[in-house]
Amino acid sequence: MSRIEFNNVWKEYGRHVVLENLSLSVDTGEFCTIVGASGCGKTTFLRMLLGEERPSRGEIQLDGKPLRDEPGPDRGVVFQRYSVFPHLTVLQNVMLGLELEAAPLSGRLFGAARRRASEQAREMLDSVGLNQALDRYPTELSGGMQQRLALAQTLVMKPRILLLDEPFGALDPGIRTDMHKLVLQLWQQIGLTVFMITHDLYEAFYLGSRLLVFDKLRIDPQAMEAYGATITYDLPLANVDQGTIEGIRQHVEEEVPRAVEAAVN
Numbered sequence: 497m498s499r500i501e502f503n504n505v506w507k508e509y510g511r512h513v514v515l516e517n518l519s520l521s522v523d524t525g526e527f528c529t530i531v532g533a534s535g536c537g538k539t540t541f542l543r544m545l546l547g548e549e550r551p552s553r554g555e556i557q558l559d560g561k562p563l564r565d566e567p568g569p570d571r572g573v574v575f576q577r578y579s580v581f582p583h584l585t586v587l588q589n590v591m592l593g594l595e596l597e598a599a600p601l602s603g604r605l606f607g608a609a610r611r612r613a614s615e616q617a618r619e620m621l622d623s624v625g626l627n628q629a630l631d632r633y634p635t636e637l638s639g640g641m642q643q644r645l646a647l648a649q650t651l652v653m654k655p656r657i658l659l660l661d662e663p664f665g666a667l668d669p670g671i672r673t674d675m676h677k678l679v680l681q682l683w684q685q686i687g688l689t690v691f692m693i694t695h696d697l698y699e700a701f702y703l704g705s706r707l708l709v710f711d712k713l714r715i716d717p718q719a720m721e722a723y724g725a726t727i728t729y730d731l732p733l734a735n736v737d738q739g740t741i742e743g744i745r746q747h748v749e750e751e752v753p754r755a756v757e758a759a760v761n
């Protein structure tokens with residue numbers, strides 16, 4: 497079984513320690529949801545997994561080999577907003593990755609290769625429920641549809657690891673519920689490993705098979721940037737009781753901001 501391993505990973509920007517001494521091992525097919533106070537380094541963690549940032553110390557391994565530190569097709573990402581190209585139609589947005597993969601210089605495919613890419617893109621758009629909107633432009637789509645498009649655009653490249661950075665944070669609650677169903681369905685169908693950051697604890701518990709809480713173990717009131725966050729809870733989500741959920745909710749939503757505020761004032 498393939499694995500992602502973080503071995504004593506640190507991330508610093510100059511003297512600012514963002515993440516400290518992170519160790520973690522994740523198996524294929526796990527759905528890790530990530531919560532933590534704003535600014536504690538969750539996106540930084542995801543960007544290291546993506547290969548956009550490299551650890552200052554320590555190592556990240558994929559299947560026992562050091563992670564290639566550049567974004568590759570084995571890892572796909574969806575952000576809260578703006579991951580689609582506004583000047584391309586829905587279908588063109590999803591075909592683009594396939595075209596660039598097959599023809600890196602021109603980004604153009606012809607004949608049978610083009611038809612194959614178009615078929616794959618249509619299939620993917622079908623599975624996210626956008627088969628009626630192939631020729632529309634992103635500005636002509638609702639927020640939920642745009643995120644469906646972003647998911648299709650990412651998943652058509654057949655990543656093994658899907659990285660989601662608050663992908664539903666900007667959506668209305670009803671639409672969010674639809675997106676939850678869709679993501680669970682795609683996760684089960686495709687057998688992906690998922691890392692998803694969310695500010696919504698209930699979303700984290702509902703979607704994840706494992707919860708990672710990022711938090712600082714130490715705070716220096718004189719130097720807020722001296723210590724970084726690490727993983728303070730790592731919890732399988734099969735049979736979590738309500739008391740534990742409530743404890744973590746209080747910790748993330750109340751105690752952490754209070755501690756930071758007290759330290760700053």
Ligand SMILES: Nc1ncnc2c1ncn2[C@@H]1O[C@H](COP(=O)(O)OP(=O)(O)OP(=O)(O)O)[C@@H](O)[C@H]1O
Pocket residue numbers: 509514532533534535536537538539540541
């Ligand atoms: N390229 C960079 N250079 C310098 N500092 C950075 C860089 N990227 C992130 N940081 C800093 O690292 C810290 C963590 O940022 P990050 O975006 O990972 O937090 P986050 O947990 O995702 O926050 P939020 O919940 O608000 O999205 C912040 O203090 C941020 O200013």
Ligand SMILES: [Mg+2]
Pocket residue numbers: 538539540661
């Ligand atoms: Mg973030």
